Amino acid sequence: MKEILVIAEHRRKEMRDVTWEMLSKARQLAEGMDGKIGVALLGHGINSLAEDLRSKAHQVFLIEDPRLEVYNAETYQRVLTQLIIERKPFLTLIGHTAMGMDFAPSLAVHLKMPLATDCIGIDLSGETFSLTRQLYGGKVNATVSFSKNGPYMVTVRSGAFPVMEKDSISGEVISYPSPLSDEGLARRFLQYVDAVIGEVDITQADILVSVGRGIKEADNIPMVKEFADAIGGVLACSRPVVDKKWLPKERQVGTSGKTVKPKVYIAIGISGAFQHVAGMKGSGTVIAINKDPKAPIFSVATYGIVADLFKMVPVLKEKIKEMRKK
Amino acid sequence: MNLIVCIKRVPETADADVSIDKSGKDIDKSGLAFDLNEWDSYAIEEAIRLKEKMGGTVTVLSIGGEDSNESLRKCLAMGADEAMRLTDPAFDGSDGLARAKILAEAIRKIPYDLILTGTQAEDDGYGQVGAALAELLGIPHATLITRLEVQEKKVKVHRELEGGLEEVCEMDLPAVLTIQTGINEPRYVSIMGIRKVAKKEIKTLNASDLSLKAEEVGFAGSDIRLEKVYLPPTGEGAEILEGKPEEIAVKVFEILKDKGGLA
Numbered sequence: 001m002k003e004i005l006v007i008a009e010h011r012r013k014e015m016r017d018v019t020w021e022m023l024s025k026a027r028q029l030a031e032g033m034d035g036k037i038g039v040a041l042l043g044h045g046i047n048s049l050a051e052d053l054r055s056k057a058h059q060v061f062l063i064e065d066p067r068l069e070v071y072n073a074e075t076y077q078r079v080l081t082q083l084i085i086e087r088k089p090f091l092t093l094i095g096h097t098a099m100g101m102d103f104a105p106s107l108a109v110h111l112k113m114p115l116a117t118d119c120i121g122i123d124l125s126g127e128t129f130s131l132t133r134q135l136y137g138g139k140v141n142a143t144v145s146f147s148k149n150g151p152y153m154v155t156v157r158s159g160a161f162p163v164m165e166k167d168s169i170s171g172e173v174i175s176y177p178s179p180l181s182d183e184g185l186a187r188r189f190l191q192y193v194d195a196v197i198g199e200v201d202i203t204q205a206d207i208l209v210s211v212g213r214g215i216k217e218a219d220n221i222p223m224v225k226e227f228a229d230a231i232g233g234v235l236a237c238s239r240p241v242v243d244k245k246w247l248p249k250e251r252q253v254g255t256s257g258k259t260v261k262p263k264v265y266i267a268i269g270i271s272g273a274f275q276h277v278a279g280m281k282g283s284g285t286v287i288a289i290n291k292d293p294k295a296p297i298f299s300v301a302t303y304g305i306v307a308d309l310f311k312m313v314p315v316l317k318e319k320i321k322e323m324r325k326k
Numbered sequence: 327m328n329l330i331v332c333i334k335r336v337p338e339t340a341d342a343d344v345s346i347d348k349s350g351k352d353i354d355k356s357g358l359a360f361d362l363n364e365w366d367s368y369a370i371e372e373a374i375r376l377k378e379k380m381g382g383t384v385t386v387l388s389i390g391g392e393d394s395n396e397s398l399r400k401c402l403a404m405g406a407d408e409a410m411r412l413t414d415p416a417f418d419g420s421d422g423l424a425r426a427k428i429l430a431e432a433i434r435k436i437p438y439d440l441i442l443t444g445t446q447a448e449d450d451g452y453g454q455v456g457a458a459l460a461e462l463l464g465i466p467h468a469t470l471i472t473r474l475e476v477q478e479k480k481v482k483v484h485r486e487l488e489g490g491l492e493e494v495c496e497m498d499l500p501a502v503l504t505i506q507t508g509i510n511e512p513r514y515v516s517i518m519g520i521r522k523v524a525k526k527e528i529k530t531l532n533a534s535d536l537s538l539k540a541e542e543v544g545f546a547g548s549d550i551r552l553e554k555v556y557l558p559p560t561g562e563g564a565e566i567l568e569g570k571p572e573e574i575a576v577k578v579f580e581i582l583k584d585k586g587g588l589a
C-alpha cells in the first residue's frame with residue numbers, strides 16, 4: 001500500500017498549524033489512492049504531540065532523542081534519510097516554512113528525490129502529480145509536474161490547505177530508533193531570540209492602516225500616519241518598509257511579523273504577497289488601495305480602490321476628518 | 327576570505343501590468359524593467375561588507391544570457407572583484423535543482439570559504455537553490471539569515487523563524503548561507519559607478535567548461551517541468567469602490583463607521 005509521509009513541524013512543544021494542514025491534504029490524497037498516512041515526529045519529550053497526531057494518521061513515527069530537542073537541518077537530514085529509505089513513501093510532505101525551506105532542498109538532493117517547493121495545489125491522477133505554484137510574488141500561477149519518477153517530495157505553503165474535520169483515524173504510535181550519535185555536527189543550534197516588544201501593539205487595534213513599498217520613500221510615511229490618526233487607526237506596514245528601516249519591526253504584518261485581526265484593515269500600496277496576507281487575512285473587513293487592478297491583494301480584500309495612493313490618501317484623510325466633525 | 331555570491335537578474339513585476347505570453351509558459355517580458363533579484367542585492371552587500379572588514383575577494387556568479395551582465399556589473403560597481411556568467415543553450419529550462427548543479431560545478435573550480443545566495447528569487451520563488459547547492463558541495467548551510475558574524479573558521483548566524491522569533495546557530499566553514507532581506511542596507515550604485523566597471527571582464531563558462539553533460543542540466547536535468555502559467559483566479563474578489571476620490575471617501579467613511587466602530 002502506498003504511503004504519504006508528513007514531516008510534523010513543531011516548536012517549543014507546540015504543533016504548528018502547517019502540520020494539520022498537510023495531514024488534511026494527505027488524507028484527501030490517500031483516500032483517492034487507497035493509501036496510508038504516516039507522520040514523522042522528531043523531538044524530545046513530545047509524547048503528547050505524538051498522541052495528538054494519532055487522530056490524523058495511520059502511523060505516527062516517533063523519533064525521540066535529546067539531540068532533537070530543537071530543529072537542526074543536519075540532524076533532521078540524518079533521521080529522515082533513514083526513515084524515508086526504510087518506509088519508501090510515495091510522497092513526502094514538508095511545510096514551506098522557515099524549517100522546511102531549510103532542510104527540504106538538501107534532503108531532496110541527498111535522497112535524489114524530485115522536489116517541488118511552495119505548492120498551493122496538489123492534484124493526483126493515477127500516479128501523475130499536477131502541482132500549483134505561484135510566480136512573481138503571487139501575480140501569476142503555474143502548473144508544474146514532475147519529469148522523473150517518484151518517490152516525490154513536495155513542500156506546501158502554510159495556509160494553502162484548509163484543515164478538514166474528519167473522523168479520527170486512531171493510528172498507532174511507533175517508536176523509531178534515532179540514528180544520531182554524539183559525533184560532531186557542522187551546524188550547531190545556540191539559542192532562540194524572541195521578538196522584541198515594542199512601544200505599540202498592532203494586534204490590539206480595531207482599525208489598522210498598513211503601508212507597503214508603494215509609498216516609495218520614508219518621507220511619505222507621515223502622510224499615511226496622518227490618515228491613520230484621522231480615522232483613529234494604528235499604523236502598520238509590510239516587510240519592505242521595515243527592511244528599509246522606515247518603520248520599526250513591531251509594526252510589520254505577516255509570517256515573519258505579526259498576525260493581526262482588526263475590525264478594519266486598510267492596505268495601502270501593498271501587493272498582497274502570501275507572507276503578508278497570512279498575517280492579515282483574519283481581519284474583519286479589508287480595504288485595499290493599489291494602482292494595479294491585478295494586485296493579488298484585491299483577491300483577499302472586501303473593498304478595493306484602484307487608484308494612485310498619493311492622490312487618494314490625502315483626500316480620504318481630509319474628507320473623513322470633515323465628516324467626523326459633523 | 328574567499329566569498330562567492332550567486333545572483334539572478336529578474337523582471338520587476340510588482341508595479342507592472344503582467345500578462346501571459348503566447349507560449350503560455352511565461353509572462354510577456356517585453357516592456358518590463360529588470361534588476362538584480364531583491365534578496366541577492368542584500369547578499370552581495372553582505373559579502374562586500376565582510377570583505378571590507380576582513381579582507382579577501384568577492385566573486386559573483388550568475389546563470390543567464392548576456393542580459394545578466396547588467397546585474398553582474400552592478401555587483402562589480404558595488405565592490406565585487408570578479409564576475410562570472412554561466413551560460414549555455416543546454417542550461418535553458420533548468421529548474422532549481424539543475425541551477426544548483428551548474429553553480430556547484432562552477433564553484434568547485436574556485437577557492438571558497440563562504441557562499442551567499444538569496445533566500446528566494448522574485449520570479450519563480452523556489453527558495454531551493456541555496457540549500458541544494460550546499461548539499462551538492464557537501465558543506466553545511468543555513469537559510470533565512472538576518473545577521474552573520476565570521477569567527478575563526480566558523481560563522482555565527484541569526485536565522486529568521488516565524489512571528490519575529492530568531493534562532494542563533496554556528497557553523498563550520500566553508501558553508502552556504504541564504505540571505506534574507508533587511509540584513510543590511512544595500513549601497514546605492516551611481517551611473518558613474520557602473521561606467522567605471524563597464525570595461526571589466528566578465529568571464530563566461532559553458533557546459534563543457536564545467537564538465538556538465540547535456541542530460542544533467544536544462545530540461546533534461548530538471549526534476550520539475552512547467553506545464554503552463556496563468557493569471558490567478560480572483561475568486562469573489564473585492565467590491566471595487568468607484569467614483570471621484572471624494573465619493574470614495576464617503577463610502578470608506580461609511581464602512582469605517584459600520585465595520586470599524588468609527589464614531
Ligand SMILES: Cc1cc2nc3c(=O)[nH]c(=O)nc-3n(C[C@H](O)[C@H](O)[C@H](O)COP(=O)(O)OP(=O)(O)OC[C@H]3O[C@@H](n4cnc5c(N)ncnc54)[C@H](O)[C@@H]3O)c2cc1C
Binds near residue numbers: 308
Ligand atoms: C521567508 C519570508 C518571510 C516574509 N515575511 C513577510 C512578512 O511578514 N510581511 C510581509 O509583508 N512580507 C513578508 N515577506 C516578503 C513578501 O514576500 C513580499 O516581498 C512583501 O510582502 C512585498 O511588500 P509590498 O507589498 O509592500 O511591496 P511590493 O510587492 O513591491 O508591492 C508594492 C505595491 O504597491 C503598489 N503601488 C506602487 N505605487 C503605487 C501608488 N502610487 N499608488 C498605489 N499603489 C501603488 C504596486 O502596484 C504594488 O502592488 C517575506 C518573504 C519571505 C521570503
Ligand SMILES: Nc1ncnc2c1ncn2[C@@H]1O[C@H](COP(=O)(O)O)[C@@H](O)[C@H]1O
Binds near residue numbers: 363387425447
Ligand atoms: N540563474 C541564477 N544564477 C545565479 N544564481 C541563482 C540563479 N537562480 C537562483 N540563484 C540563486 O539562488 C537563490 C534562490 O533562488 P531560488 O531557489 O530559485 O528561489 C537566488 O537568490 C540566487 O542567489
